[in-house]
Amino acid sequence: MAADRRLLVQISRLYYEENMTQQQIANKLNVSRMSVSRSIQKSKDENIVKISIDYRGTYPDLEERLVRKYGLKEAVIVESVNDKSLKEQVARAAAYYVENCIRPDSTIAVGWGTTIRKVADFVSETSKRNLLFTPIIGGHGKSELEIHATSLAFYLAKKTNSTPLYLLAPAFVNSVAEKELLLKDSYIQAVLRQTSEANYALFSLGCPLTDTTGIQNSGYFSASDLEQLHMEQAVCDLVSILFLNRSGKQCCKSITDRSIGILPEALKKIPVKICVVAGEGKREAVKAAMMENYVDVLVTDHETGTFLSKQ
Numbered sequence: 001m002a003a004d005r006r007l008l009v010q011i012s013r014l015y016y017e018e019n020m021t022q023q024q025i026a027n028k029l030n031v032s033r034m035s036v037s038r039s040i041q042k043s044k045d046e047n048i049v050k051i052s053i054d055y056r057g058t059y060p061d062l063e064e065r066l067v068r069k070y071g072l073k074e075a076v077i078v079e080s081v082n083d084k085s086l087k088e089q090v091a092r093a094a095a096y097y098v099e100n101c102i103r104p105d106s107t108i109a110v111g112w113g114t115t116i117r118k119v120a121d122f123v124s125e126t127s128k129r130n131l132l133f134t135p136i137i138g139g140h141g142k143s144e145l146e147i148h149a150t151s152l153a154f155y156l157a158k159k160t161n162s163t164p165l166y167l168l169a170p171a172f173v174n175s176v177a178e179k180e181l182l183l184k185d186s187y188i189q190a191v192l193r194q195t196s197e198a199n200y201a202l203f204s205l206g207c208p209l210t211d212t213t214g215i216q217n218s219g220y221f222s223a224s225d226l227e228q229l230h231m232e233q234a235v236c237d238l239v240s241i242l243f244l245n246r247s248g249k250q251c252c253k254s255i256t257d258r259s260i261g262i263l264p265e266a267l268k269k270i271p272v273k274i275c276v277v278a279g280e281g282k283r284e285a286v287k288a289a290m291m292e293n294y295v296d297v298l299v300t301d302h303e304t305g306t307f308l309s310k311q
Helices: 003-016 023-027 033-045 060-070 083-101 114-122 149-159 175-180 186-196 213-217 223-231 264-269 278-291 302-309
Strands: 075-080 107-110 132-135 200-203 237-240 242-244 272-276 297-301
Touching: 003 023, 003 237, 023 075, 023 132, 023 272, 060 075, 060 302, 075 083, 083 272, 083 297, 107 149, 107 186, 114 149, 114 272, 132 149, 132 186, 186 264, 237 278, 237 302, 242 278, 278 297, 278 302, 297 302
Parallel strands: 075 297, 107 132, 107 200, 200 272, 272 297
Antiparallel strands: 237 242
């Protein structure tokens, strides 16, 4: 009936255009709030109200496919742009996730590298949330201190007015014996223990076969180490405490046996592991890491997400 349609239109206008609450509409029209609620639903059912969502720059369907395919808790996909700004785009998205999804009173284990440095740059300065940032691995080189895990833990803590822990040890030592000696230090033991018990992990991935810049600049890998990474086809550098091949299986163990960081199984047990990657060169790396359940929240670009959804 025309009168019925008129009421539906009237209620819809007040609700969607005038932004009135259902109770305000009920008071204005002298009807029950339940009647208003039913009219709003009926208006949608009869196409009086047609809701459209602007999906530009977002990819909910792709995100849901990745969640289902790899058993993720969440996927965050950003628009693919030119390579120079791609890392910046995913870093901004990851920073937003850190600010809005990490609960107060949490411990966050932090990886190393330029991507996580950019995430830290984009994290807004916030009031104290009683967070604790801890490094996953020791200092990762003799230069570029700003991308060491300990430096990034400090920087993130400073940005969020929180607390950092420092792992005052190199990322790698020359021998297992030297590692065992360092691990006897009670302070190093305490930091590694707290990192292993973190609520969240925040890290990126490297791919030794396609991008050796970070590894070479670290100063910790010998020529024979680099040769071994290539010989064993290490496609994924997971915070340099673990290397994986294309099948997702551990490789180059003689290298990681010399690393000063938490154990891979400790990383896997951290409840929410946030992996931030972008670009074609990281696709095999993130695929291997997800195959072995080292990722719970993936922050990446659209083209990488599309690649992963088709594997």
